[in-house]
Amino acid sequence: MAEAARLAPQRRALILDIVRRDGAVRVADLVEQLGVSDMTVRRDLDVLARSGALSKVHGGAIRASDTTGDEPPFETKAGLESRAKAAVAEAASALVKPGSVVAISGGTTSYAVAARLRDVPGLTVVTNSLPVAELLRPRGAEPGANPTLLLTGGAPTKSASLVGPLADQAIRTLQVDLLVIGAHGVSERAGATTPNLAEAQTNRALIDCATQVAVVADHTKWGVVGLSRFIGLSEIDYFVSDDGLDAEARGVLSDSVGRLILGTTQP
Template sequence: MLAHQRQEVILDAVRTHGGVRVADLVERLGVSEMTVRRDIGELSRRGLVARVHGGAASVARSSEEPGFAAKAGLRPDAKRAIARAAADLVPDGASVALSAGTTTAEVARELRDVSDLTVVTNSPRVADLLHDPADHSRTVVLSGGTRTPSDALVGPVARAGLRGLHVDLLFLGVHGLDAAAGLSTPNLSEADTNRALMDCAARVVVVADASKWGVVGLTSFADLGSVDVLVTDAALDPSARPVISDLVGELVVAGTPQEEDQ
């Protein structure tokens, strides 16, 4: 297969799924990892894809909101490592809120082992993951609202449902993290709902893989100083760590680069 044919396959995968992993392309195209990375590099140089750790993704635009399915296939190992580290922060009997997102969905999976848990969420996927008719010790409260492409329930109904609630911890997924822009999202209504979630929580825990650093969405909804704990993965640029540590309450780095490449 010629280079331009391989690159068309890569572009098609990115357009369809929002991103693609190098390992999957190696298997699909029957070429070496070096060849795939070289093709991704060429597409990135032409502005057609964004190079991310372990693959390629759609070029990020501030107002573009990828769907849940597109994001779910990106950096799954990192998200699972982050979720395990985040779940370690939750004691039995806690009350927690979870925003919508692929990383918070992984956190929800890990929280199924926590007993006497009360969960508030604006994510139908999170609610489904934690709902267990046989477990009467777990309470799941799902807000109402209008559904976004990322499967978040947002808007005035969602904010009204969250008003007056108080939880021990919020696990918050974000579209982007930046020293100047703070926490951001491409969806204006989701920004307002995220602020309402933050107002509910005694502690705010942001769960975001390393690819989110330096990404700025259409609207900022909080600065990094409002984050009590940021849980990310070991692929985070070493130069970003002291910057983040100066701004957030605590930085937790989960996993290792070697694990992420497997």
């Protein structure tokens, strides 16, 4: 059925049926199944989220009853908005200078940035992300061919981030040039947020040890608010997103953060 022919209540009822049946749904899948635009799907999800019928997550939505104190598993998030994350990662990796010390937080967007740093000469990477550590760990190459890697301790979350007092204590002893940090959601009022209280505390420790902070978040994170804020917009040196970010969000971020950088989504 064409977009014009299907009424909004019909679309939203179909979306709820899918979410209730499968537990989660991606925006891209709804665009294909409903035959509507990306913007139309996102508007429908906004309406349903405000009513409490479901919960928005980056790249899609989940059943409202599935919202917990933790983010979805790393593997679940990894397949969402891959093109947008690649654009963000390409733009963010350009901020990393040879010979610098960089901290990389947990999250799939941060992981995408890390994947582009393996050939940066003289780099030292501090991370509380188990997937990033696995990605960057030495594999028998010649000395200097890989970044020097420092992994914090801590307890792993569902999203494979190490958090808690052990992680916080280790991080507080360090000084890094740049922190690349992901977010569950970003909004004008709340800043960058996560649904995990322990992760928010560890994120703050990372922020405190960094000379500059780059928040990496694709356009679907805008307007999503998690339980706990870890940084306000005015505290962010670089906000790196993709060109899918809408005009209103661009205006807010341009006025609030040190510098807004938008990666180009490849066709």
